[in-house]
Amino acid sequence: MYDFYIYxxxxxxxxxxxxxxxxxxxxxxxxxxxxxxxxxTQNGDG
Amino acid sequence: MLERLENLSALYANPHRFxxxxxxxxxxxxxxxxxxxxxxxxxxxGVPDDYQQGATVRIMFVHVPAAWMALFxxxxxxxxxxxxxxxxxxxxxxxxxxxxxxxxxxxLVALVTGALWGQPMWGTWWVWDARLTSVLxxxxxxxxxxxxxxxxxxxxxxxxxxxxLAVVGFVNVPIVKFSVDWWNTLHQPASVSRFARPALHxxxxxxxxxxxxxxxxxxxxxxxxRLQMEVLRQRLRVRQSEG
Numbered sequence: 001m002y003d004f005y006i007y008x009x010x011x012x013x014x015x016x017x018x019x020x021x022x023x024x025x026x027x028x029x030x031x032x033x034x035x036x037x038x039x040x041t042q043n044g045d046g
Numbered sequence: 047m048l049e050r051l052e053n054l055s056a057l058y059a060n061p062h063r064f065x066x067x068x069x070x071x072x073x074x075x076x077x078x079x080x081x082x083x084x085x086x087x088x089x090x091x092g093v094p095d096d097y098q099q100g101a102t103v104r105i106m107f108v109h110v111p112a113a114w115m116a117l118f119x120x121x122x123x124x125x126x127x128x129x130x131x132x133x134x135x136x137x138x139x140x141x142x143x144x145x146x147x148x149x150x151x152x153x154l155v156a157l158v159t160g161a162l163w164g165q166p167m168w169g170t171w172w173v174w175d176a177r178l179t180s181v182l183x184x185x186x187x188x189x190x191x192x193x194x195x196x197x198x199x200x201x202x203x204x205x206x207x208x209x210x211l212a213v214v215g216f217v218n219v220p221i222v223k224f225s226v227d228w229w230n231t232l233h234q235p236a237s238v239s240r241f242a243r244p245a246l247h248x249x250x251x252x253x254x255x256x257x258x259x260x261x262x263x264x265x266x267x268x269x270x271x272r273l274q275m276e277v278l279r280q281r282l283r284v285r286q287s288e289g
Contacts, residue, residue, distance in 0.1 A: 002102045009159040013108045020151045024271045031278035
């Protein structure tokens with residue numbers, strides 16, 4: 001009878017937390033890559 | 047006391063030292079969080095129906111821990127901002143900035159799951175009572191804090207402005223917590239904080255506490271990931287300004 005509300009709660013929680021986890025790991029990977037690229041560029045210039 | 051605190055904070059004030067510590071902690075923290083969440087969900091799967099609320103009581107196991115984390119994350123931002131301003135700890139601003147989107151997501155989860163619980167139990171998705179409204183205000187404070195970081199280009203000015211907002215916005219945290227005691231609300235009062243005589247049966251209390259620990263570990267793991275990201279972005283900003 002109340003299955004919709006229960007499943008919707010758990011699915012929304014999983015999607016919201018999954019999204020912030022994915023964005024955080026993607027941001028970390030991008031920051032690492034950009035820093036490595038900048039270091040390579042600066043080393044090449046030096 | 048302040049000197050001891052300064053010595054302790056100075057130990058990890060060096061971002062290189064912090065990044066080494068974070069790299070060691072990162073995987074084990076994530077594994078512990080996932081393990082606790084799996085165990086918590088296993089416990090929830092065995093919970094009986096409530097005699098009044100029926101199966102909808104299962105919504106409590108995501109709604110209540112998310113609401114706890116919404117308040118905890120803002121308290122974390124408040125204390126990190128205080129540490130940054132008073133002790134001039136370089137990681138304070140970055141830790142506060144890293145935690146804000148995580149806290150905003152937990153607040154949104156608390157609001158949405160609360161609405162999904164309210165509709166079958168109260169017959170309405172939303173009421174403008176003190177608890178629901180103050181949590182909505184908390185979400186707006188999170189969004190304002192995040193927007194302020196993005197709106198100011200100069201890092202130092204952005205850090206100071208967001209710290210002021212974080213400290214002023216903390217006024218809302220006790221309002222959220224005690225709103226159900228101070229005003230007559232549709233939302234029920236706290237059930238777990240009365241440890242002497244909790245209003246919850248052990249069948250519900252222990253799975254709820256385990257889910258609470260799991261959400262706390264999840265908050266710490268996500269914030270640690272984001273804090274590493276913020277430290278690297280800060281290094282990028284410094285190197286780009288030098289170059």
